[in-house]
Amino acid sequence: MQGANNPIHTEEQREHELLALSYYQHPEIVAAREEVRAFWLQHAAPSATMRSCFDWAFEEVMFGATVWALNQDPLYPRVITISRLPHRLAGESIPGSRWGIDNPDSIYRVIPVNHEYRYLIRGRVAQQRLVENYFTLWGPEMQTLGLLDGKDLVVDSQGHFEITVDASAADGRRNHIQVPPGSHEFYIRDVIANWGSDRANELAIELLEPKPPRPPFGEAENLGRIKTYMQHWAESTTRWNRQAMDGPVNAFEFTIDRDSDGALRNQIYIMGYFHLPDAGTAMVLDINLGGADYFIAPITNIWGTTNEITDRSGCLNRHQSRANPDGTYTFVLSLRDPGVHNWLDPSDLDEGILTLRWAEFAENRPGADLGVRQRLVALDRLQQELRGDHHWLQPGERQQQLAERAQSYAWRLEE
Structure with a gap:
């Protein structure tokens, strides 16, 4: 886990963003982006004002889909921060990844899970406890299946905590989240209300199982999932916004x-x-x-x-x-x-x-x-x-x- 001034700047996060950048530049993804670009412009039929901000926003949404799609393996879970602003990393320009009517106060992190496996989330709360912090368990369509309020976390004198994650009921375990069939991922929000002094909680995930029965997803599967996510992100965004625009x-x-x-x-x-x-x-x-x-x-x-x-x-x-x-x-x-x-x-x-x-x-x-x-x-x-x-x-x-x-x-x- 990362401490000090930036708890989201972990080695895991750095590796993941550089991996996402390499996939984002893959010829198949470049071609797929152009298809989504043409679809979205036709589907959304933007005004001149909204067309003027499309190009940079499109790149953020597509890169956000790439970052998210590459952390979907419940046998090799990572704690990955999404919806970030553009930044530099190891000499590379990392695109922004905002999407989904983002809240600029929130640090959003995702962890893939499956009800067949057991996990342990380790962390440490910020010295200044956050006004709002939730561990939300989602199904595949972003429906809420479980929720742990950060205010209910039991922590030690140094702010450390552990959350057990599996298909069983808590049965007396503190900081437990039951994972029913159909569970897909954790969507974790740390709300930074005071931008200057608040800090996100430190987080890490461990799979509590013997050696995974298969290797991580390969390139072909990752490419296919990225393409699916990019298209889905475009369709979902327009659907959500129509709720207001109609x-x-x-x-x-x-x-x-x-x-x-x-x-x-x-x-x-x-x-x-x-x-x-x-x-x-x-x-x-x-x-x-x-x-x-x-x-x-x-x-x-x-x-x-x-x-x-x-x-x-x-x-x-x-x-x-x-x-x-x-x-x-x-x-x-x-x-x-x-x-x-x-x-x-x-x-x-x-x-x-x-x-x-x-x-x-x-x-x-x-x-x-x-x-x-x-x-x-x-x-x-x-x-x-x-x-x-x-x-x-x-x-x-x-x-x-x-x-x-x-x-x-x-x-x-x-x-």
């Missing part, structure tokens, strides 16, 4: 099913498609937390990735935002800088998708006042529209805010 524009009415399609139990997701009519118009969003300890508002494009999230404020969580005196939050989404602290910057795109997330509720249930109220206003009338106590930035504060933001994220990309 509804009224600039409205937030669709609540995601939390037991399918990879959504997390114990969260509320409200999703909407926005379109700003011009650069002089802003969308104002008033958010009531409903007792949630965690909240984030990330902007994504129709290709399923967030946009610019380190050097620009393409997402804001509760820690990064300024609250109103009554505990609510007001955000302004606009193409031009509105001068408020809580600016959701759409990265020069006049349309996109907002997937608002609330989680970690008092008494494990959201309050009746949870919700969002949105309205379009002219930027030159923003001061009249907003409450008088809203935080307006002074000269130089935006640059400072963004510099601190980029610096706080940098550890995740350290080599």
